Amino acid sequence: MKTTSRLETVLASGNLAVTSECGPPRGARPEKVKEKALLLKDYVDAVNVTDNQTAMVRMSSWAAGVIIKQMGMDPILQMVTRDRNRLAMQSDIIGAYSLGINTMLCLSGDHPKFGDHPMAKGVFDLDSVQLVQMVKKMRDEGKFQGGADIDSPPKMFVGAAANPFADPFELRVARLAKKVKAGADFIQTQCVFNLEKFEKYMEMVCDRGLDKQVHILAGITPMKSAGMARYMKNKVPGMDVPDEIIKRLEGVSKAEQPEEGLKIAVESIQRLKEVRGVHGFHIMAIEWEEKVPQIVKNAGLLPRPAENELKNL
Amino acid sequence: MENFEPEIIAFCCHYCAYTAADMAGSKRLSYPTNVKIIRVPCTGKVDALHIMSAFEKGADGVYVAGCLEGDCHFKNGNTRAAQRVAHVQKILQDLGWDTQRLAMMNMSAGMGEVFARTACEFTEKIKQLGPSPVKQMNTDSYRQTQR
Amino acid sequence: MITAEQKPLKEIIDSISPYEKIFLVGCNECVTVCAAGGRKEVGLLASVLRLHYLKQGRTIEIKEITLERQCDPEYVEELASEIHRTEAVLSMACGCGVQTLAGRYRETPVFPAVNTLFMGASEAQGIWAERCxxxxxxxxxxxxxxxxxxxxxxxxxxxxxxxxxxxxxxxxxxxxxxxxxxxxxxxxxxxxxxxxxxxxxxxxxxxxxxxxxxxxxxxxxx
Known part of the structure; x- marks a missing residue:
């Protein structure tokens, strides 16, 4: 084991891992973090804590992560390179680790243009690949990015994101390979709706033997309505929503659409469980966290492995 | 203001509007003497600076008359002139002028009537707008620039 | 080349409003190519400013000068004999030109008339895009x-x-x-x-x- 990360332990045990996410509040409301996290307790192995997601100011991801940690759960610290330079990122990594956070996800982050401070200067001192490299170097070599020794280095289980659907498609596996080469231990993918395309992607991933080097968690997002599906298809860059999904949702009454959306999510998980190289699921229920337990349960992903079970491995 | 006779400068393309003016003359169609024609080889040759100079020197209105769309003797001089006119209109707007003091017109060499009618209408419009803001001040400063 | 765009007219006018004798100084290099501050733009802006002052009933004396290269002390020196005749300089060069003037003529205020944007290339007539x-x-x-x-x-x-x-x-x-x-x-x-x-x-x-x-x-x- 490289770290004490619960996610690492679950993945190493051969179990399918389950993660979900919690967006910190836009204000000093620790109880909001607790509310959201509580919905997920015992249903997921770790909870991603987003970092100023969509470039909107929120409670810092490490602070919200600490709150979640104090609840006996396992946060995944998301970190975007948009808001901090390498000094700030490294100090936050040390700080978060000192407070018990041992898993993180490295991202570049949405462009400031999309958020509530479009006038802010994006930092982008590093990109996500270089952030992965830096975190790995801190852990494995005990060195700061600048080369100096760290007195007691943080041991982070390092994740990165992958979007199998953004074009050019042929570049997507190469890009994943780059993140693996940089040192990513696990990957959480963009929401998978186009299962066929994802399966094709995973085949290419396995052909290159990348499935042996990194744990891939397929991103799952339940659709609340046909309208949401259309929005995701047309308005969200890099999102691939096949027409069949929209048609299927349109095929039922408006009142039944949420249930149909959850059904699609569960079926997707069941199908993707069989795909070689898929080692778990990252469930992003956008403003619908309360449905995560139902999805996890219906997809047959319960019970989540208990701490003592994993220790016996 | 009732006796206001505007000074109007018309930059006319040699291949169309200028010839149309000629034709208006030979057909004995009358148009206001307020319109002073400057013949240009193509309206594409009219620079923003020429238009501004006309206003600076006291023109109350300026128009650029080029060939019909697609008929420019030099392919697209008239469309480029239209873009420049729009650009100068923006400048006039920034200066707080009525942008109607500047216009782009299109006509062919055979359109003597159109030339005469356009000249009348434009003159009429400028009469309504009154003297250019430069003249309205009617100060020594204006006369100074006229030296 | 270095690209630039003329500032909003109001901002230019506000910056020179206390003065009645102005040197309007363009540059024959990059800003000429991107049509922001060459001889032609100097002429046009001078005309616009004169019209503005006329409308206000004020006079302004604008001397139009376009230097070969405003970021080069050698060319900026050309103004030395005349600089005392002006109250202010309005520069249409990039920020490098403005600073070269300001550094050389310490007692004359220098105002920028353009916003310097980026190092770019021409994609088509009238279109420039950042490249470096x-x-x-x-x-x-x-x-x-x-x-x-x-x-x-x-x-x-x-x-x-x-x-x-x-x-x-x-x-x-x-x-x-x-x-x-x-x-x-x-x-x-x-x-x-x-x-x-x-x-x-x-x-x-x-x-x-x-x-x-x-x-x-x-x-x-x-």
Whole structure:
């Protein structure tokens, strides 16, 4: 084991891992973090804590992560390179680790243009690949990015994101390979709706033997309505929503659409469980966290492995 | 203001509007003497600076008359002139002028009537707008620039 | 070249409002090519300012001068004999020109009439686009001649990010995704393999992170 990360332990045990996410509040409301996290307790192995997601100011991801940690759960610290330079990122990594956070996800982050401070200067001192490299170097070599020794280095289980659907498609596996080469231990993918395309992607991933080097968690997002599906298809860059999904949702009454959306999510998980190289699921229920337990349960992903079970491995 | 006779400068393309003016003359169609024609080889040759100079020197209105769309003797001089006119209109707007003091017109060499009618209408419009803001001040400063 | 755009007229007018004798100084280099501050633009702005003052019933004396290169002390020296005749200088050159004037003529206020934008190239008549950020450590040889520092909205050295859509950047449909361009070019050159080499974290010192930059060529000093 490289770290004490619960996610690492679950993945190493051969179990399918389950993660979900919690967006910190836009204000000093620790109880909001607790509310959201509580919905997920015992249903997921770790909870991603987003970092100023969509470039909107929120409670810092490490602070919200600490709150979640104090609840006996396992946060995944998301970190975007948009808001901090390498000094700030490294100090936050040390700080978060000192407070018990041992898993993180490295991202570049949405462009400031999309958020509530479009006038802010994006930092982008590093990109996500270089952030992965830096975190790995801190852990494995005990060195700061600048080369100096760290007195007691943080041991982070390092994740990165992958979007199998953004074009050019042929570049997507190469890009994943780059993140693996940089040192990513696990990957959480963009929401998978186009299962066929994802399966094709995973085949290419396995052909290159990348499935042996990194744990891939397929991103799952339940659709609340046909309208949401259309929005995701047309308005969200890099999102691939096949027409069949929209048609299927349109095929039922408006009142039944949420249930149909959850059904699609569960079926997707069941199908993707069989795909070689898929080692778990990252469930992003956008403003619908309360449905995560139902999805996890219906997809047959319960019970989540208990701490003592994993220790016996 | 009732006796206001505007000074109007018309930059006319040699291949169309200028010839149309000629034709208006030979057909004995009358148009206001307020319109002073400057013949240009193509309206594409009219620079923003020429238009501004006309206003600076006291023109109350300026128009650029080029060939019909697609008929420019030099392919697209008239469309480029239209873009420049729009650009100068923006400048006039920034200066707080009525942008109607500047216009782009299109006509062919055979359109003597159109030339005469356009000249009348434009003159009429400028009469309504009154003297250019430069003249309205009617100060020594204006006369100074006229030296 | 360095590109620039004229400032809003109101801002220019406000900056020179206390003065009645102005030198309007253009530059024959970059700002001429991008039609922001060459001889022609100097003439046009002078005309506009005169009209503005006329409308106010004020007079302004504007001397139009376009220097060969406003960022070069040798050419800026041309104003030395006349500078005492003006109350202020309105410069239509890039920020380098404005500062060269301000540095040479310390007792005359100098105002910029343009906003200096970026180092760019002409894409078509009337269109200029950013191409270089002067990072001081050129990567173009590795990226198929397309710069990710200047042309990727996030300056990603290992892109593209997940926001690219049909070859366009997520920030705007008319902005090309630099990394899609790089990938296509590497493919055309048969160099796809190069894509997978990780570009290490950039040393931003040469890009300005190390303070104001300067080149000293001993072989050229007088």
């Amino acid at each position: 950020q002067g990072c001081g450590d050129c990567l173009l040889g590795l990226t198929g001649g397309i710069c990710p520092v200047a042309r990727c909205s996030k300056h990603l050295l290992n892109g593209p990010c997940g926001g690219t859509s049909h070859g366009k950047c997520e920030i705007a449909p008319d902005v090309d995704c630099a990394w899609c361009l790089i990938w296509e070019r590497l493919k055309a050159l048969g160099l796809e393999k190069r894509y997978e080499e990780i570009m290490e974290a950039k040393d931003w010192r040469s890009a300005g992170g190390g303070g104001p930059r300067k080149i000293v060529r001993k072989d050229l000093l007088l």
